[in-house]
Amino acid sequence: MFTGIIEEIGHMRRIHSQGQAMVLTIGAKKVLEDVHLGDSISVNGVCLTVIAFDTDSFSVDVMPETYRKTNLRKLQSGTRVNLERAMAANGRFGGHIVQGHVDATATILSRVPEENAVVYRFEPENKQIFKYIIAGGSITIDGISLTVVDVNHHEAAVSIIPHTLAQTVLYDKKAGDTVNIECDVLGKYMERLLTFGSSEPAGGSAKKQSKLTESFLADNGFM
Incomplete structure (x- = not known):
C-alpha cells in the first residue's frame, strides 16, 4: 500500500x-x-x-x-x-490509500495556469470509472495523490500546487500525453459490497438496481 x-x-x-x-x-x-x-x-x-x-x-x-x-x-x-x-507502518499518512492498481489510462486534455496552481483536465479511456470520481474526492495520477476539483461525464480536473508540480513527472506532461489513473479504493469496495448477489442466475430476470446512489452516500456522510 x-x-x-x-x-x-x-x-x-x-x-x-x-x-x-x-x-x-x-x-x-x-x-x-x-x-x-x-x-x-x-x-x-x-x-x-x-x-x-x-x-x-x-x-x-x-x-x-x-x-x-x-x-x-x-x-x-x-x-x-x-x-x-510502500508505506511504513510507523509513517505519516500524507495522501490517501493507494494500492498501485491502475484502473485506466487517461489523456491529458489541457494544462492551464491558475494563479499559483496549474489545472490539468484529463479524459479516462474507460468511461466506467467516472462513477468512482467525485468532486472533492481523491484520485491518483501517475502515482500522485490529488484532489478532484471538477468532473462531468466526459472529463475531470485536478489543481496542482507548484511544489507537487516541481517534485513529480507531471511537470513533463502536456496535452495529449497519457497518465495512469487509480480511483479511490473506498468507492470500489462499497459498490461491490452493495451490489454483490444482485444478479439473477442465467435465464432469470435482469439485475436489480444498485443501492449505491448519490443520496445514499450523502445520507451516510460520504458527501
Missing part, C-alpha cells in the same frame, strides 16, 4: 521487452536506502516488485496485463518516472 506522496523522480536506464513482457531498470537513490528483493515500489502509480538492485538502480518485471493497462508501455530510455516505496 502507498500514500500517493512521491519520494523521488527516477530515470529509466534500460528497457528489455519481449512481446508484452518487460524488465525495467530504473536509476534512483532515495528508494534504494532500505531496499530488499521482493519489495514493492510504485512506478508512475503502478505497484511493481523489485527483482534486482545495486547501489544506484533497481529492476522490476512488468507482466502483459500491466503492459496493456498502464502507460509503462510508452516508457523510453531516459524517461523520468515517479517513485514511492
Whole structure:
C-alpha cells in the first residue's frame, strides 16, 4: 500500500521487452536506502516488485496485463518516472490509500495556469470509472495523490500546487500525453459490497438496481 506522496523522480536506464513482457531498470537513490528483493515500489502509480538492485538502480518485471493497462508501455530510455516505496507502518499518512492498481489510462486534455496552481483536465479511456470520481474526492495520477476539483461525464480536473508540480513527472506532461489513473479504493469496495448477489442466475430476470446512489452516500456522510 502507498500514500500517493512521491519520494523521488527516477530515470529509466534500460528497457528489455519481449512481446508484452518487460524488465525495467530504473536509476534512483532515495528508494534504494532500505531496499530488499521482493519489495514493492510504485512506478508512475503502478505497484511493481523489485527483482534486482545495486547501489544506484533497481529492476522490476512488468507482466502483459500491466503492459496493456498502464502507460509503462510508452516508457523510453531516459524517461523520468515517479517513485514511492510502500508505506511504513510507523509513517505519516500524507495522501490517501493507494494500492498501485491502475484502473485506466487517461489523456491529458489541457494544462492551464491558475494563479499559483496549474489545472490539468484529463479524459479516462474507460468511461466506467467516472462513477468512482467525485468532486472533492481523491484520485491518483501517475502515482500522485490529488484532489478532484471538477468532473462531468466526459472529463475531470485536478489543481496542482507548484511544489507537487516541481517534485513529480507531471511537470513533463502536456496535452495529449497519457497518465495512469487509480480511483479511490473506498468507492470500489462499497459498490461491490452493495451490489454483490444482485444478479439473477442465467435465464432469470435482469439485475436489480444498485443501492449505491448519490443520496445514499450523502445520507451516510460520504458527501
